[in-house]
Amino acid sequence: MKHLLILIFLLVSFNAKADDKLILMEQANKFYNEGDFIPAIETYETILNSGFESSALYFNLGNAYFKVNNLPMAILNFERAKKITPYDPDILFNLELANSRIVDKIEPLPEFFIFTWWKLLVNSRSLDQWATISVICFLFILLMILIFLLSRVIWLRKFGFWMGIVLIVVFAGSFTLANQRYIQFRKQAEAIVFTPTVTVKSSPRDNSTDIFVIHEGIKVQITNQVGEWFEIRIPDGSKGWIRESDFRRI
Numbered sequence: 001m002k003h004l005l006i007l008i009f010l011l012v013s014f015n016a017k018a019d020d021k022l023i024l025m026e027q028a029n030k031f032y033n034e035g036d037f038i039p040a041i042e043t044y045e046t047i048l049n050s051g052f053e054s055s056a057l058y059f060n061l062g063n064a065y066f067k068v069n070n071l072p073m074a075i076l077n078f079e080r081a082k083k084i085t086p087y088d089p090d091i092l093f094n095l096e097l098a099n100s101r102i103v104d105k106i107e108p109l110p111e112f113f114i115f116t117w118w119k120l121l122v123n124s125r126s127l128d129q130w131a132t133i134s135v136i137c138f139l140f141i142l143l144m145i146l147i148f149l150l151s152r153v154i155w156l157r158k159f160g161f162w163m164g165i166v167l168i169v170v171f172a173g174s175f176t177l178a179n180q181r182y183i184q185f186r187k188q189a190e191a192i193v194f195t196p197t198v199t200v201k202s203s204p205r206d207n208s209t210d211i212f213v214i215h216e217g218i219k220v221q222i223t224n225q226v227g228e229w230f231e232i233r234i235p236d237g238s239k240g241w242i243r244e245s246d247f248r249r250i
Helices: 001-031 037-049 055-067 072-082 091-101 112-125 127-150 154-186
Strands: 190-193 197-201 208-217 217-228 229-233 239-243 247-249
Touching: 001 037, 037 055, 055 072, 055 091, 072 091, 072 154, 072 190, 091 239, 112 154, 127 154
Parallel strands: none
Antiparallel strands: 190 217, 190 247, 197 208, 197 239, 217 229, 229 239
16 A cells, blocks of 8 residues: 555656646747747756756757857757657758858768668667567567467468568667667767867867867767867868867767
8 A cells, every 4th residue: 555655646746747847848838939039948948957858849949049049059959859850850951050050161071871871770760669669579579489389270380480580680670770779869979069169189288289170060079088188070071189168969
C-alpha cells in the first residue's frame, strides 16, 4: 500500500510538471505571436533550464532569437532542433536563412559519396524511430523462433527460419544506426562561434601564428582539446585553435 501511494504521488507530480511546461510553452508562444520576442525568449529558456527539450522548443526559440537579430543564438537553436529532427523542412529552411546572414561564406570541402550516403541513412530517422524499429524486429525474431521450434508444418518452419534470418539482418542494421544516432547526439563535436571576430591560431598558445579569421555564427567541428584551447575545423577543411569562450556546443 505504501509503494502504491508513492507511485501515485510520483505520477501526480510528473503530470503536474508536464502541465507546468505546457502552460509555459503556451505563454511563450503567446508572447511570440504578439511580437514580444524578449519575454518569449526568457520563457522558452526557462522551459529548457527545467530540463525539458524538444525539436519544437528549440525551433521556436531559434525563431525568437532570429527576430531580435541574435544570429549565433538563432543558428545554435536551429542546429539543436535539427539534431533531433534532421529533415524537418521548416528547420532546414530557417537554418539556411539564418546562415545566409552571417559574415563567413565558406564552400564546404567535397565529401566521399559513401560518407554522404551513410550520413543520409543515419539521419533519415530519429533516434527513437531507429530504436523502435530495433525493438519491433527483436520481438518478431522471437516470434519466428517460436514458429520454427513449435510448428509441425514444414513450410511454416521454413518461413520462420528464413524470415528470422531477414529480421536478424534488419535488426542488426537498425540497431547499428540507432547507436550511431545516439553517439552523434551525445558527443557534441560541433559548435557555433559566438565571438564577433575570432583569429584562429596555429597552436594552442596566444603567441602562436595567426592563420585565418572567422566570425560569429559559423559552425565548426571540434577535433581536439588542450586545456582551454580547442582545435576546430571549418567547412573548407582548414584547422586551427580557438579558446573555449569563443563558441558554444550544439
